[in-house]
Amino acid sequence: MKTSVVICDDSNLARKQMARSLPDDWEVEITFAVNGEDALDKLRKGIGNVLFLDLNMPILDGYGVLEAIKAESLPVLTIVVSGDIQAEAHERVKALGALDFIKKPIDKEKLQDLLTKYGVNSESDLTKRGESLDTMLDExxxxxxxxxxxxxxxxxxxxxxxxxxxxxxxxxxxxNVLEVSELSMALQSVESNSTTSGVCQGFISGGVAGEALLILGDSGFQDIAKLMNYEGQINERIELELLMDIANILIGSVLKGLSEQLDLNFSQGHPVVLGQHCNVSELIYTNSTHWKKTLTVEISYGLEGLDVTCDLLLLFTEDSIPTLRNKLNFLFDD
Known part of the structure; x- marks a missing residue:
C-alpha cells in the first residue's frame, strides 16, 4: 500500500523538486497543494499521511497550517521545507508540532536521514504508528x-x-499505559479521603506532545507556605500562587531534563488550574475529555518530615510514541 504524501508549496518548481527528492524506493502517492488553505482542504478530506510544508505562501502560510493542524488534531506528520533558515523559524515550527525542518534546496541524503530518524519513510513504519500503546510499550x-x-x-x-x-x-x-479511568488509581501516594488541588500544562516538540499534570495534597499548603517564608493568612488565592510556584519548578525542570537527554526542544503552554480542594477522582474525571488512553509517567515527590504529597504525571499522546521510541532506542543503542 502506498503512503499518501502531500507537498504544499506555492511554487510549481519547488513542488516538483520536492517530489524528485523523495527516496526512490518509497512507494508514495503524491498530491500537490498550492497554498496553506489548499493543503488543509486535502488533509480534512483524509488525504495525506505525511505533509511537506513550505512556510512563506499566499492566502495561508505554513505557520497558519501548523496551527490549524494542531487545533483540529489532524492526523498528519509534517516536515517543514523552507528557504527561511532562521533559528527562530526552526524553533517556531517545532513548537507548533512539526516533526522537523529541512532547508531548500533539498539535500536528498539529508531528507532520507530525516525520514529514517522519525520512522516515516515506509508504509510499515507508518503502520507502526497505529499500533496499540500496549504493543508499543515493551519492557x-x-x-x-x-x-x-x-x-x-x-x-x-x-x-x-x-x-x-x-x-x-x-x-x-x-x-504505564493507562485509561483515563485508571489515572486516579495511579496516584497511590494521595489518600482517597484527602482533598487535592491540580494544575495542567501542555508541552510540545517535534513529534512529541502531551500534558503535565501536577496534583498537590491540600494538607501540604501550610508547610509549603512556611518553607517559602510566607507569613500572611493562607487563603485560596495564596494557595493557588503556591501551587503555581511548585508546578513551575517541577514541570519546567522535568521537561528540561527530558529534553536534554532526548534532544527535544519542548515548548510549554500556559498552566491551567484543574481544580482546588477536590477529591483526586473528581479532579481527574472533571477533566477526562483531555485524556483517553495514554502513556503515563508518574513521579511522586515527598518532603521529609512534612505532610506534603505531590504527584507529577506526564501524559504523552499516542502519536508521540513512535518518535519517543526512536529517541529512546538511540540512547539504548549508544
Missing amino acids: EMRDVLQEVTNVAMGQAGSLLAEVLKVFVRLPIPNV
Whole structure:
C-alpha cells in the first residue's frame, strides 16, 4: 500500500523538486497543494499521511497550517521545507508540532536521514504508528524511559530542595499505559479521603506532545507556605500562587531534563488550574475529555518530615510514541 504524501508549496518548481527528492524506493502517492488553505482542504478530506510544508505562501502560510493542524488534531506528520533558515523559524515550527525542518534546496541524503530518524519513510513504519500503546510499550522501552525520567526527576527534586531548603524524597518513577479511568488509581501516594488541588500544562516538540499534570495534597499548603517564608493568612488565592510556584519548578525542570537527554526542544503552554480542594477522582474525571488512553509517567515527590504529597504525571499522546521510541532506542543503542 502506498503512503499518501502531500507537498504544499506555492511554487510549481519547488513542488516538483520536492517530489524528485523523495527516496526512490518509497512507494508514495503524491498530491500537490498550492497554498496553506489548499493543503488543509486535502488533509480534512483524509488525504495525506505525511505533509511537506513550505512556510512563506499566499492566502495561508505554513505557520497558519501548523496551527490549524494542531487545533483540529489532524492526523498528519509534517516536515517543514523552507528557504527561511532562521533559528527562530526552526524553533517556531517545532513548537507548533512539526516533526522537523529541512532547508531548500533539498539535500536528498539529508531528507532520507530525516525520514529514517522519525520512522516515516515506509508504509510499515507508518503502520507502526497505529499500533496499540500496549504493543508499543515493551519492557526495553519502559526501562529506558524510566531511567531517563529518573535523571530528569532528580534534577527537578534538587531544584525543589534548593528552593524550599528541605530534603526531597525521590521515588522510582512509574511508566504505564493507562485509561483515563485508571489515572486516579495511579496516584497511590494521595489518600482517597484527602482533598487535592491540580494544575495542567501542555508541552510540545517535534513529534512529541502531551500534558503535565501536577496534583498537590491540600494538607501540604501550610508547610509549603512556611518553607517559602510566607507569613500572611493562607487563603485560596495564596494557595493557588503556591501551587503555581511548585508546578513551575517541577514541570519546567522535568521537561528540561527530558529534553536534554532526548534532544527535544519542548515548548510549554500556559498552566491551567484543574481544580482546588477536590477529591483526586473528581479532579481527574472533571477533566477526562483531555485524556483517553495514554502513556503515563508518574513521579511522586515527598518532603521529609512534612505532610506534603505531590504527584507529577506526564501524559504523552499516542502519536508521540513512535518518535519517543526512536529517541529512546538511540540512547539504548549508544
